[in-house]
Amino acid sequence: MQLFHSPTSPFVRKVMVVLHETGQLPAVELLPASGHPLASQNMPTAHNPLGKVPTLLRDDGPAIYDSRVICRFLDARADGTLYPEAGIWESLTLEATADGIMDAAVLMMYEIRCRPEEMRVEDWGEAQWQKIVRALDALETHWMDHLATARLDIGQIATGCALAYLDFRLGNRDWRGDRPALAGWCAEFTQRPSMQATIPVG
Structure with missing residues (x-):
């Protein structure tokens, strides 16, 4: 998997924390991406039409984006417990x-x-x-x-x-x-x- 990554984005950080907590960091290659709405040339617009990070490229499907979607995907992939059924x-x-x-x-x-x-x-x-x-x-x-x-x-x-x-x-x-x-x-x-x-x- 590949993750479009900016170290200063709090949404990217959330995904990174999930990767650490679920032991999946070695499975992901970090791809640098930085910008803002007026400077999107270095953002992953080819994979995410919104031009935002984080965006995750999967090995077996299309890119997924929005930190909430990515975090839930990663937790499910690891059979994790970050989304408990109770509560x-x-x-x-x-x-x-x-x-x-x-x-x-x-x-x-x-x-x-x-x-x-x-x-x-x-x-x-x-x-x-x-x-x-x-x-x-x-x-x-x-x-x-x-x-x-x-x-x-x-x-x-x-x-x-x-x-x-x-x-x-x-x-x-x-x-x-x-x-x-x-x-x-x-x-x-x-x-x-x-x-x-x-x-x-x-």
Whole structure:
């Protein structure tokens, strides 16, 4: 298999963590891909019409894309346990919440990187941050029992990658603030070998 890969993408990192956790990293060749909507020449548009990473080329079928699809495929391929039948809707909803944090944070970065300063819309960027704030509050208020369970699932992986991306790209924003439980969980989760092995650089 081949994975179109950018080390700074939180969605790629989620896939990489799953590869580590399921022992499948040796089965995948990493293909560098980087860009954004205004510079897609180095993105896998021939395999993914959306021109996004991650995109996975399989040995026995067409390319698949979107980190949620790839992660579920990899877990099934390894007969893994990241999508437990008991509590599956909670795991998937937590993953969707974390992916929403990543989406909003990436859009904030695009606003900075893709638009000239005189064309940036501050209110739009703040609206994205407010999505993140609401999601973080929900994690602190409603999801700590799920996050703190000893059984690893895709919701925990996605949340760990989302929080780490905030530190990586939006470190000037204090997301921990009044969220001590979430901050404590993140500090512990990011010590997992799979998270340490996928720390972004750049």
